[in-house]
Amino acid sequence: MATKALDYSKLYAKGLPPAAGPWEGLYKYNFVTGHGDPDLIPVEGFIESITKALEKEGPNLAVYYSDGGPLGNLALREYLVKKLKKHRGIDVSVDEVMICSGSTQCILLINDTLLEPGDVVLTELFSYSGALNNAKKSGARVVGVPMDDDGMKTDELERILTELQDEGIKPKYIYTIPTCQNPTGTNLPMERRREMLRISQEFGVPIFEDECYADLIFEGEWEHAIRSLDDTNHVLHIGSFSKSLAPGVRLGYIVAPQDVINQIVSSKIDVGTNMVTPMMIAGFLEDNYEEHIETVRDMLHRKKDVLVASMREHFGPTVEFYEPRGGMVMWFKFPEGVDTMEPLEAAKERGLIYNPGAEWTADPENYGSNFIRICYGLPTEQELREGVAVLAEVFQGELGD
Amino acid sequence: MATKALDYSKLYAKGLPPAAGPWEGLYKYNFVTGHGDPDLIPVEGFIESITKALEKEGPNLAVYYSDGGPLGNLALREYLVKKLKKHRGIDVSVDEVMICSGSTQCILLINDTLLEPGDVVLTELFSYSGALNNAKKSGARVVGVPMDDDGMKTDELERILTELQDEGIKPKYIYTIPTCQNPTGTNLPMERRREMLRISQEFGVPIFEDECYADLIFEGEWEHAIRSLDDTNHVLHIGSFSKSLAPGVRLGYIVAPQDVINQIVSSKIDVGTNMVTPMMIAGFLEDNYEEHIETVRDMLHRKKDVLVASMREHFGPTVEFYEPRGGMVMWFKFPEGVDTMEPLEAAKERGLIYNPGAEWTADPENYGSNFIRICYGLPTEQELREGVAVLAEVFQGELGD
Numbered sequence: 050m051a052t053k054a055l056d057y058s059k060l061y062a063k064g065l066p067p068a069a070g071p072w073e074g075l076y077k078y079n080f081v082t083g084h085g086d087p088d089l090i091p092v093e094g095f096i097e098s099i100t101k102a103l104e105k106e107g108p109n110l111a112v113y114y115s116d117g118g119p120l121g122n123l124a125l126r127e128y129l130v131k132k133l134k135k136h137r138g139i140d141v142s143v144d145e146v147m148i149c150s151g152s153t154q155c156i157l158l159i160n161d162t163l164l165e166p167g168d169v170v171l172t173e174l175f176s177y178s179g180a181l182n183n184a185k186k187s188g189a190r191v192v193g194v195p196m197d198d199d200g201m202k203t204d205e206l207e208r209i210l211t212e213l214q215d216e217g218i219k220p221k222y223i224y225t226i227p228t229c230q231n232p233t234g235t236n237l238p239m240e241r242r243r244e245m246l247r248i249s250q251e252f253g254v255p256i257f258e259d260e261c262y263a264d265l266i267f268e269g270e271w272e273h274a275i276r277s278l279d280d281t282n283h284v285l286h287i288g289s290f291s292k293s294l295a296p297g298v299r300l301g302y303i304v305a306p307q308d309v310i311n312q313i314v315s316s317k318i319d320v321g322t323n324m325v326t327p328m329m330i331a332g333f334l335e336d337n338y339e340e341h342i343e344t345v346r347d348m349l350h351r352k353k354d355v356l357v358a359s360m361r362e363h364f365g366p367t368v369e370f371y372e373p374r375g376g377m378v379m380w381f382k383f384p385e386g387v388d389t390m391e392p393l394e395a396a397k398e399r400g401l402i403y404n405p406g407a408e409w410t411a412d413p414e415n416y417g418s419n420f421i422r423i424c425y426g427l428p429t430e431q432e433l434r435e436g437v438a439v440l441a442e443v444f445q446g447e448l449g450d
Numbered sequence: 451m452a453t454k455a456l457d458y459s460k461l462y463a464k465g466l467p468p469a470a471g472p473w474e475g476l477y478k479y480n481f482v483t484g485h486g487d488p489d490l491i492p493v494e495g496f497i498e499s500i501t502k503a504l505e506k507e508g509p510n511l512a513v514y515y516s517d518g519g520p521l522g523n524l525a526l527r528e529y530l531v532k533k534l535k536k537h538r539g540i541d542v543s544v545d546e547v548m549i550c551s552g553s554t555q556c557i558l559l560i561n562d563t564l565l566e567p568g569d570v571v572l573t574e575l576f577s578y579s580g581a582l583n584n585a586k587k588s589g590a591r592v593v594g595v596p597m598d599d600d601g602m603k604t605d606e607l608e609r610i611l612t613e614l615q616d617e618g619i620k621p622k623y624i625y626t627i628p629t630c631q632n633p634t635g636t637n638l639p640m641e642r643r644r645e646m647l648r649i650s651q652e653f654g655v656p657i658f659e660d661e662c663y664a665d666l667i668f669e670g671e672w673e674h675a676i677r678s679l680d681d682t683n684h685v686l687h688i689g690s691f692s693k694s695l696a697p698g699v700r701l702g703y704i705v706a707p708q709d710v711i712n713q714i715v716s717s718k719i720d721v722g723t724n725m726v727t728p729m730m731i732a733g734f735l736e737d738n739y740e741e742h743i744e745t746v747r748d749m750l751h752r753k754k755d756v757l758v759a760s761m762r763e764h765f766g767p768t769v770e771f772y773e774p775r776g777g778m779v780m781w782f783k784f785p786e787g788v789d790t791m792e793p794l795e796a797a798k799e800r801g802l803i804y805n806p807g808a809e810w811t812a813d814p815e816n817y818g819s820n821f822i823r824i825c826y827g828l829p830t831e832q833e834l835r836e837g838v839a840v841l842a843e844v845f846q847g848e849l850g851d
Contacts, residue, residue: 110698297511324698
């Protein structure tokens with residue numbers, strides 16, 4: 050008798066997320082994910098730097114960790130030490146910087162190191178879905194802290210920490226995206242950064258500072274990182290090259306006290322981060338970063354203006370929003386009672402994809418379902434205009450006007 | 451009063467591995483890790499292929515998943531479909547192949563998808579430490595199946611499965627490295643591959659086939675993968691470019707039924723594998739693989755001969771070993787009672803590092819402590835000769851003759 054095909058569904062571990070459906074490909078009006086603009090990938094610069102690097106160090110690819118040990122490419126860490134000092138006010142050594150596969154791996158590793166089931170973590174009420182989901186996957190309870198147009202409200206943070214303290218609960222960390230916050234686009238003013246650090250020190254709860262958008266401020270004050278204010282080890286800082294350079298390089302970094310880095314190394318069991326792309330970008334950045342990032346900021350600034358104008362034109366006062374000073378995402382609030390998930394399928398049929406708000410909130414039962422997130426890095430200005438027109442038609446069709 | 455520095459040791463999750471010590475760098479006589487030979491990295495070929503790829507597809511680096519969706523670079527998957535057919539006898543579609551960050555990530559993802567605490571997995575008694583450790587980290591109990599010079603003994607496999615069945619235990623998988631096994635260097639004959647598949651089907655326990663060394667056979671029969679014999683979904687197959695090309699590219703792949711791939715995708719929350727190196731190697735492999743891998747095999751064959759001759763010269767009949775027909779590792783057995791961990795520090799002081807056997811066994815309390823693993827891919831022939839002489843001196847000094 051023929052053997053029956055094995056049914057793996059009976060073998061899967063309990064509690065897995067549902068299986069992925071077939072990949073939907075890339076929509077014409079692609080308003081999701083932190084994509085960049087393909088026209089701004091510095092192809093010639095990348096070819097030049099990777100050619101030089103391979104000629105000099107190519108043979109090292111044969112040897113695990115030969116580019117700088119488990120913390121990753123040393124030239125890139127040396128560059129980061131300078132860049133963090135100059136742009137973010139952060140003063141660290143190469144032994145406090147670790148290269149990872151995108152800032153997503155940074156989040157996974159920090160959560161692996163700190164979280165266990167039952168832990169509590171605090172985040173901005175609206176926050177990065179990847180960070181929220183990964184903390185929940187580790188078994189943590191995520192508590193959202195209310196925000197305003199200046200980001201997390203530090204008085205609310207202190208109130209919540211006090212309440213939790215009264216219940217005998219000490220959260221594992223305060224996760225914040227202080228600069229060009231995802232999804233709200235807000236920036237935490239320096240005064241609140243100082244206040245957040247004071248609260249962190251007072252309650253003994255570290256800050257997990259995610260600055261993956263920090264290079265993308267295009268107007269107004271340029272706030273330093275919270276990590277720059279701290280000489281008491283209260284801040285774990287992460288960043289990324291995905292937004293400033295290209296997500297396809299999959300490179301992020303953790304800045305942490307050396308003993309924490311050493312602990313994280315023991316959980317980083319991927320036998321090292323890719324060695325080719327750090328080679329490629331270390332040389333490129335050293336020579337070209339300042340000029341390159343200016344063109345990225347200008348592009349995002351223009352696209353943000355187009356998106357704002359188009360949303361005003363098509364939605365008028367129906368939709369409220371904060372107009373960001375940087376970054377690549379915007380967060381639009383529809384009237385209470387609107388469920389922005391409903392028009393999504395109709396939008397996809399028209400070639401448009403956006404993020405319904407419920408996935409970007411720490412408290413989806415009570416907040417977020419009347420918001421949408423739009424990422425404006427990838428679409429052209431024309432596609433932004435057309436896409437917003439489609440969005441308006443779809444929302445009117447599904448929800449009425 | 452000044453705020454005290456935060457002590458993270460009180461915040462760490464329970465059960466973490468110990469923090470890593472400072473990186474020891476690369477030893478002169480580097481007999482550990484599956485390094486390749488730096489002289490065989492095809493630097494010119496890589497420069498040519500990455501230049502072509504960046505010129506054509508560089509702008510795509512701005513867009514997550516634009517090279518082929520969550521399963522990874524489509525050109526590389528198309529190449530793999532052809533290569534697996536030609537070299538391993540495996541007949542699959544691109545939707546059954548997923549690109550990952552090294553075969554280590556393949557193992558992590560399969561374990562994330564299948565294992566929960568209390569599960570049992572079977573492996574060769576001596577096996578890859580990364581696979582053993584990761585299964586244990588998932589809470590699984592690892593049961594080692596006895597081996598001989600033809601790899602896992604299938605009669606022992608059937609006996610153990612029967613015993614476990616009598617206890618009401620159904621293991622989650624049979625992990626095997628059938629070709630150029632790590633650490634023993636053995637090859638499972640076709641007859642045993644068929645037998646292992648029959649047993650897998652009979653007990654409904656899938657085979658987890660790790661073929662990361664399968665391209666490195668340098669003499670004798672070229673066995674096909676177990677996956678090539680199976681049309682009943684009983685084999686999950688993984689492979690790697692680390693050994694055939696370069697570990698620094700960090701690229702491996704999973705071959706699995708499409709529904710299993712879809713389930714694994716939902717656990718692969720790294721927002722995609724690096725996009726630059728697949729671009730680089732897809733073009734290179736298409737044009738140069740056959741020629742390149744011949745030079746790698748010749749190099750390993752020569753170095754294996756040097757290692758065998760040096761071990762015979764310096765250790766004589768004290769040390770027993772199986773002489774492999776392929777791969778890059780050898781497994782040396784010292785007399786019972788010798789603990790190969792003991793001379794390690796003295797060896798390091800002489801610039802030599804090797805793997806004590808206890809880390810490469812499913813049952814370290816009873817087996818393996820009188821073995822050492824030597825990786826011979828990186829050292830030059832001269833370094834192999836000198837290093838074995840140092841090894842002999844160190845072992846004589848520490849253990850007596």
